[in-house]
Amino acid sequence: MALEENKKINRKISEARQAAEQASRSKTQFLANMSHDIRTPMNAIVGLTKLMQYSLNDPETLDSYIQKLQSSSEYLLGLINDILDLSKIESGFIELKKESMNLRKVAEQIAAIIRPNVLSGGKKFRISEESFCHEHVLGDSIRIRQVLMNLLSNAVKYTPEGGEISLRVEELSSDKKYAKYRFTVEDTGIGMTEEFLQHIFEPFARAEMLEREIQGTGLGMAITKSIVDSMRGTIEVYSTIGKGSRERSRRQYGRNKRFDPQWHAFSLCGR
Numbered sequence: 001m002a003l004e005e006n007k008k009i010n011r012k013i014s015e016a017r018q019a020a021e022q023a024s025r026s027k028t029q030f031l032a033n034m035s036h037d038i039r040t041p042m043n044a045i046v047g048l049t050k051l052m053q054y055s056l057n058d059p060e061t062l063d064s065y066i067q068k069l070q071s072s073s074e075y076l077l078g079l080i081n082d083i084l085d086l087s088k089i090e091s092g093f094i095e096l097k098k099e100s101m102n103l104r105k106v107a108e109q110i111a112a113i114i115r116p117n118v119l120s121g122g123k124k125f126r127i128s129e130e131s132f133c134h135e136h137v138l139g140d141s142i143r144i145r146q147v148l149m150n151l152l153s154n155a156v157k158y159t160p161e162g163g164e165i166s167l168r169v170e171e172l173s174s175d176k177k178y179a180k181y182r183f184t185v186e187d188t189g190i191g192m193t194e195e196f197l198q199h200i201f202e203p204f205a206r207a208e209m210l211e212r213e214i215q216g217t218g219l220g221m222a223i224t225k226s227i228v229d230s231m232r233g234t235i236e237v238y239s240t241i242g243k244g245s246r247e248r249s250r251r252q253y254g255r256n257k258r259f260d261p262q263w264h265a266f267s268l269c270g271r
Contacts, residue, residue, distance in 0.1 A: 038079060041072040048072070082219040086203060094143075094230045100256050101141040103181065104129060107169050110145060114152045114165075122161035129169040134179040137253035143227050150220040151185040151247045159189035159244070178252050186246045192239040200237055201225040 048069045055061045088094050111127045118125040148167065155165045168184040192200070203222040221237075228235045233251035 038076065041076040041079075044072040045069060045076070082223065085223045086219050094226060096143060096230055097140040098138050098254070099141065101137060101139055101144075102135055103137060103144075103169060103253075104132065104135045106141055106144055107167070110148050110152070110167065113149070114156065114167075117156055118165055121156065123156070123159055124164040126164065126166040127168070128166075130171075132171050134171065134174055134255050136256040137179060138256055139231070139251075139253045143231070147224050147227050147249065148183060148185070150224045151249075154220060155185055155187035155189060155245070159187045163188040163244075172250070174255065177254060179255055180250065180252045183249045183251070184246065186244065188244040191241040191243050191245060192237075193241060197237060197239060 048065050052062060052065045052069075055065060085094075107127060107129055111125075115125050152165065152167060159165055165187045166185070168182075168186075170182045170184075172180045172182050174180065200221050201224075203219055225235060228249055228251070231251050233249055235247065235249040237245065237247050239245035
């Protein structure tokens, strides 16, 4: 018995060591990626500002430079936000607000942001909200947007031209105090292996397929999982190589009693 116990202990120690070594390698690779990912938009910003000085009398060229400058700045800001959110995760502190929000409007805002990126890449986008009795709830609208934008951004990155991405929001149940919702993001992208799915919520994880061609920190899903956990929700990921992925998150929100519950059944498809 003692021998068997020692074997189990040694096996656990070995597994823990391997996990620590893998985490160290992932962090090293992350730092290398970040060095490149930060330098690229910064070089673009510096170069574009110099070029703009010589294009003040050419509105069309100047407008083109401004658009590229904005794109590079937004990408750089996204990287910085991911790093800051990671520090909050590692310190175990994510601040959640409890404010009045309209889930229908939140979904519409997300659709307005993500649709141009999808369509410009030759992809299709569909969003629907189903069986809404209580669209006015209490929660952190900024963090909800962050979770859904992370999931949708991944879907856009890993879905080739001609593919389809969808977001569905459903009210599952409710009582006098709370309403439970399910958020589903689906895509017809490249999919993920079973091995990668086991590590998808780990910081620095990024699918090896097309990794060099796809920008990002590999922090999005870890941040998403941490936020969902803080909301006492759940998130599940299903994927098949060559067919696409599906992410489902369930969360419960307090009903906003200032609004009488009304039945809403609508679709935003094609908006």
